[in-house]
Amino acid sequence: MRALVMRGFGDVAVEEVPDPVAGPGEVVIDVACVQPSVTECMLLAGEPVAMHGVLAARLAAGPTRFGGHEFAGVVRSVGGSVGTGAGDVKPGDRVTAVETAACGRCAACRRDRPDACPAPSVLGFSGPGAFAERVVVPAKTVVPVPAGVGASAAAAVQPLAGAIHGHALADVRPGETVLVLGAGVMGVLHVRLARLGGAGTVIVTGRSPAKLDLARRAGADLVLTADADVEAAVREATDGIGADVVFETAGGAPGAGLSGTSTLDLAARCVRRGGRIVVVSVLPDRSPAPLGLLRERAVALLHPRSGAGGYAPGASAFDHALRLVRRGDVDLGALVTHRLQGVEALPEALAITRDKSAHGALGPAQVDLLDWGQDA
Ligand SMILES: [Zn+2]
Structure with a gap:
């Protein structure tokens, strides 16, 4: 598949990478729409904000995949030990995902304090994210998108949850x-x-x-x-x-x-x-x-917790954000002024989002990869 690859600060390109495979408890999602966050744009440019040191160390070791946690897509496949009952995620579902998941194994997680987990996984930061045609995420972070909410709004729901x-x-x-x-x-x-x-x-x-x-x-x-x-x-x-x-x-x-x-x-x-x-x-x-x-x-x-999901995998803020959008209480579409087509447009979306005022953009530039059939 095609995905964004980072070779240095400010140095990104869309390249061929191996297809992701769903491991136990994971799902692979075909990305329908993705948008960069301002924090990602700052980190990609080398600004000294949170996680800069981690990214610098990774780049020193070679090219890396980075960013892409605000997205929506269609479930492509599920790995072993993902449930198959009612309410479980299954191929064809329209979804988004909470970006942060506590490790579930450390002392803090065992004491039921996932918000204090020192090693949560963060989509796009601790592993490859949705700046790609497909993304793999833990099934427990998947949030179903209600009927009537389009991929564009669903991809933009993470800042609302935050x-x-x-x-x-x-x-x-x-x-x-x-x-x-x-x-x-x-x-x-x-x-x-x-x-x-x-x-x-x-x-x-x-x-x-x-x-x-x-x-x-x-x-x-x-x-x-x-x-x-x-x-x-x-x-x-x-x-x-x-x-x-x-x-x-x-x-x-x-x-x-x-x-x-x-x-x-x-x-x-x-x-x-x-x-x-x-x-x-x-x-x-x-x-x-x-x-x-x-x-x-x-x-x-x-200080709000880092990331809209916090360190708990609970999706309640996401569910509520999607509810507000579906009801028409919050119009996320009003914030979307730039929509680009296809995975090759990712670098352009990053450039627009990094300097929105110079491009006359209100919110992040979105990239559409897949029409999921309803664009309400
Ligand atoms: Zn933990």
């Missing part, structure tokens, strides 16, 4: 003021979840008029351009108190069109005393942080 985790972590209560810094994919999804969850005033900041328009349609009450005096506007909207919850989604490598670390500073100035900041952005390991200010104001700095 946003659901972040929303739950912040424990947003009805009536609370939510400030979302950044109107990219994660920003718009957090605006939408805050609205659906009964937040009071929802405020969002962003740079692109098109993205701010999306955020407004997602339910934001107050839309601020990033060059406005955001702190003053938030104070005014909250009678001087500050936001109860801030989702910081704009920080990250400026080379990838992100805002560096200044948004964490802004979050600390806009949150109320005793409020919560959820750091959704993937920041470099040694980013500066306003810890003195946060301590003085008793602000909780929260």
Whole structure:
């Protein structure tokens, strides 16, 4: 089959590789649609974010397969010890998959703490992912896609599942003021979840008029351009108190069109005393942080678990995300502006996603490999 092969940072090409085979407890899936994540784009380019060291060590040993955890596809075959009863995954099923699976064998897993597993498998990171015509995943990570949800939306559901985790972590209560810094994919999804969850005033900041328009349609009450005096506007909207919850989604490598670390500073100035900041952005390991200010104001700095599945194989956040899409509560299609055809388009999709603003893209560029017969 054809798949993306990485020979160095910034050096990728689509090449012929051996077909994947389903081992015990595994399934092979024909990829119907796949999209790069921003984190993958940063890692492929050599940015020093999480897992950079692991990837550098692998590249030092030779070419490697990397990335491809946001995808949807059709089950092609199942390996031994995968069940055959009702509810078990079988060939022909339309599916996506949770990207992270705890090892199930270590001391933490044996103590029923899969979130503390030091060696989870992560699709596309610890083994080959879906930047390919076919992908093999553990059967326990497979999530069925309900009828009426197309491959494009199903491939884009992982960031929504991640946003659901972040929303739950912040424990947003009805009536609370939510400030979302950044109107990219994660920003718009957090605006939408805050609205659906009964937040009071929802405020969002962003740079692109098109993205701010999306955020407004997602339910934001107050839309601020990033060059406005955001702190003053938030104070005014909250009678001087500050936001109860801030989702910081704009920080990250400026080379990838992100805002560096200044948004964490802004979050600390806009949150109320005793409020919560959820750091959704993937920041470099040694980013500066306003810890003195946060301590003085008793602000909780929260970090969602890495990956939408966390370290537990449970698919509940995915199931809920797919439910929201099927019901029409969240319109993931509005975030998809670039769809490319065929596996050979993967490098182009990576280039577009790495610098979305330069390409006029709102969300990641998707690659369609297979028409699974319903594109609702
Ligand atoms: Zn484990």
